[in-house]
Amino acid sequence: MERKKLYKPIRIVSFIVLALMLASVLFAFTMTGLHWTGINV
Amino acid sequence: MRYKSQSVAYWYFAVALVLFGLQLVFGLLSATKYLGPDPLLYILPFDVTKVIHTNLLIVWVLTGFMGATYWLVPDESRTELHSTKLAYVQLILWTGMGVAAVIGYLFRYGTGNKLLEQPLPHKLVMVVCFLIFIYNIGMTIKKSGRFTTTEGVLVLGIVSSAVLFFPALLYYENYTVSIFYRWWTIHLWVEGVWMMIMGAFLAYLLIRLSGADREVMEKWLYVIVGLVFLAGILGTAHHYYWVGVPHYWLPIGGFFSALEPLAIVGMAIYAYGAMRRSGMSHPNVLALHWTLGSTIFTLFGAGLLGLAHTWPSINKWTHGTLITAMHGHAAFYGAYAMITLAMISYAQPSLTQGRPEKGTSIGYWAFWLQLGGMFGMTISFATAGIGQVYLERIMGMGYLDAQLKIQIHFVMLIICGTIFATGVALFIYDFFRYRPRFDVDEPAAEGSTASDARVS
Numbered sequence: 001m002e003r004k005k006l007y008k009p010i011r012i013v014s015f016i017v018l019a020l021m022l023a024s025v026l027f028a029f030t031m032t033g034l035h036w037t038g039i040n041v
Numbered sequence: 042m043r044y045k046s047q048s049v050a051y052w053y054f055a056v057a058l059v060l061f062g063l064q065l066v067f068g069l070l071s072a073t074k075y076l077g078p079d080p081l082l083y084i085l086p087f088d089v090t091k092v093i094h095t096n097l098l099i100v101w102v103l104t105g106f107m108g109a110t111y112w113l114v115p116d117e118s119r120t121e122l123h124s125t126k127l128a129y130v131q132l133i134l135w136t137g138m139g140v141a142a143v144i145g146y147l148f149r150y151g152t153g154n155k156l157l158e159q160p161l162p163h164k165l166v167m168v169v170c171f172l173i174f175i176y177n178i179g180m181t182i183k184k185s186g187r188f189t190t191t192e193g194v195l196v197l198g199i200v201s202s203a204v205l206f207f208p209a210l211l212y213y214e215n216y217t218v219s220i221f222y223r224w225w226t227i228h229l230w231v232e233g234v235w236m237m238i239m240g241a242f243l244a245y246l247l248i249r250l251s252g253a254d255r256e257v258m259e260k261w262l263y264v265i266v267g268l269v270f271l272a273g274i275l276g277t278a279h280h281y282y283w284v285g286v287p288h289y290w291l292p293i294g295g296f297f298s299a300l301e302p303l304a305i306v307g308m309a310i311y312a313y314g315a316m317r318r319s320g321m322s323h324p325n326v327l328a329l330h331w332t333l334g335s336t337i338f339t340l341f342g343a344g345l346l347g348l349a350h351t352w353p354s355i356n357k358w359t360h361g362t363l364i365t366a367m368h369g370h371a372a373f374y375g376a377y378a379m380i381t382l383a384m385i386s387y388a389q390p391s392l393t394q395g396r397p398e399k400g401t402s403i404g405y406w407a408f409w410l411q412l413g414g415m416f417g418m419t420i421s422f423a424t425a426g427i428g429q430v431y432l433e434r435i436m437g438m439g440y441l442d443a444q445l446k447i448q449i450h451f452v453m454l455i456i457c458g459t460i461f462a463t464g465v466a467l468f469i470y471d472f473f474r475y476r477p478r479f480d481v482d483e484p485a486a487e488g489s490t491a492s493d494a495r496v497s
Contacts, residue, residue, distance in 0.1 A: 003048075003052075003477075003479060004477075004479070006052070007476055007477055010052075010055050010056075010059070010473070011473050013059055014055075014058070014059055014062070014469055014470075014472075014473045017059050017062035017063055017066075017469065018062065018466050018469060018470065020062070020063070020066045021062055021065055021066055021069075021462055021465075021466055022466075023066075024065070024066040024069040024070055024462075025069060025459050025462055027069070027070070027073060028069045028070075028072065028073045028455045028458070028459070029455070029459075031073045031076050031077070031079070032073075032076055032452055032455055034077070035076045035077030035078075038076075038077045038448075
């Protein structure tokens, strides 16, 4: 496979990783909200 | 890019950045577990997310080191790589090993030896990759006949890293013996030979970015290597304080690990001196940010925060608490993540099509958000850790009761972690939005002189 052709697949992988990062941030903030009353503030 | 084979670095950097992003996913999942009952408890428990988080760190940083080396060596030796095919084989094997290890951890397939959890078959693949790497680099330098001090320190760091991986291949029934040898790999990597790799990248970047005299810059490298050897080797003993080894390791560890920041201070002075001497006139200002940022953040995270809890009388209370996480995050980010990102930022304009030399505004946002986020994370760990030490270790409160009292710091950790993750996401986006290029933009001249070290 030509190296140039690999750019598209790795770019797609990078977007998947960016989406996973966003999902983990949203999950973290959801959990913060859900547990807010339990958090000793 | 002066040599076509340098383009192999693009794929190493691409894989490294993808793994960096994944590392943050598991870091955020791990941090969230401190807030309360976790719906992912039986799918992704803390031990699994943490193992993946730390292993991905080691793998992506090493991938970045390999890519940066494949970029640096042709430039320094003024020749094409011995074999680009071997470099690609190495990358495929290495990435396959990393992905298989992560999948394995999800199914609880690991050794349980902290930071060296990779099962033996994975470790053997790592050995093969190290051997291919050393052979390829060695043959490139041999072919060219030009071997600079920067390369010498880099190769010494890489070969030593490979040699020091051997204790990790052995299995010990006794836990104390296992810990004793585990640090031969982990400590001597991160507080010993990886510092040489960092020093070599730093020298390479400073010579090119500041245009400072190569001879002067490389003399400093000897000083740094000397300090690393002096303090780093016996400094291993600061991991031996409370693990069942004889007491004489306490003063040895205390004294020599307290000397470890000397090499780091040396590096910061070195970078500052280069910039003072030559100014900051290089067009790639973004790479300058990462290079200087790396030395300053290393001084803060590895030097200052390491020194803060390396003495046995302090470490007695802080060992294995969030204070360790405070130091670990800032030190690893400053010393190894930032220098890798500096090398990527330096090489990017040549490796991709249409990227401005001075960097993009997204690139600068990525830099400052990462820096601010990591600083905030470090402070969050520090405040949580101080509370934890007083409540748990001094007042004698139970682990979970103490945890409840310090939970608010984990909210701060998640906020700062999100800022950091945004910076990393922008870096990843900025890297992949430009297509790679595989042609040389500046053909190497025959019999070029030392002054060509100044060209980018």
